[in-house]
């Protein structure tokens with residue numbers, strides 16, 4: 426395990442999938458990490474494994490769609506870990522929503538987590554950065570589906586386009602305070618979210634999960650699905666000093682799906 430670098434990172438959705446790989450990678454980079462998730466039991470298990478391996482981590486319960494709760498969770502992490510330097514707005518929901526099936530309830534739920542959650546996170550991080558006066562880094566999860574609209578994902582794709590917009594605006598608004606804001610756009614990553622989407626798409630077409638996965642995977646230039654660690658490596662760059670002169674950008678980590 427690397428020596429602690431004196432910085433603290435707060436990762437939402439850190440209990441599983443891409444978020445878990447991010448907290449593990451940032452811990453290996455020397456960050457003290459807050460494993461922030463709705464699922465506190467799993468978050469605590471991930472934090473314990475990091476502590477057992479010689480890192481510094483704490484599990485924090487958060488519902489990113491609840492503004493007050495997000496502020497409280499960030500404050501708690503800053504107090505427990507002794508600072509606040511990096512926010513990774515990673516938590517998200519990815520329902521499969523053929524266009525005619527979208528309900529008002531589903532719209533509210535997904536937009537509150539994927540879009541409002543990012544705004545509350547940016548505000549809560551900004552509050553901490555103002556206190557420290559040192560600036561910081563905000564890193565948001567979008568998707569290749571937030572770069573090009575994906576079939577069956579109208580609701581989800583729309584939220585991920587919004588995340589790229591919010592990233593650009595926040596980058597401009599916060600730049601004077603030495604705060605950078607960037608995003609990562611994963612492709613088809615082997616996580617519970619993606620396996621669920623593949624299952625739903627396959628089922629809706631009367632086919633199996635593998636067929637559902639291939640409807641997304643067939644366009645990957647590098648011809649393999651993504652591991653969560655592929656994404657964590659890009660987040661490591663965005664959280665570290667080598668990206669200090671980059672802000673407002675989306676890095677696509679999709680094995681070559683979207684080019685522009």
Ligand SMILES: NC(=O)C1=CN([C@@H]2O[C@H](COP(=O)(O)OP(=O)(O)OC[C@H]3O[C@@H](n4cnc5c(N)ncnc54)[C@H](O)[C@@H]3O)[C@@H](O)[C@H]2O)C=CC1
Pocket residue numbers: 437438439440441442443444461462463464487488489490515516517518519538566567568569570610611612613614615616617618619
């Ligand atoms: N898996 C993939 O292929 C891709 C994923 N992404 C994005 O990457 C991010 C992570 O995705 P996965 O790891 O695949 O998802 P996942 O569904 O496997 O894990 C998401 C985590 O977020 C937590 N979470 C859900 N709602 C929450 C809330 N309201 N407050 C706090 N935590 C909450 C869950 O408990 C879970 O631990 C998401 O923003 C997703 O949209 C983007 C592109 C592709």
Ligand SMILES: CC(=O)C(C)=O
Pocket residue numbers: 519568569570575611612613618619622641
């Ligand atoms: C889940 C997701 O972000 C996809 C399919 O790009």
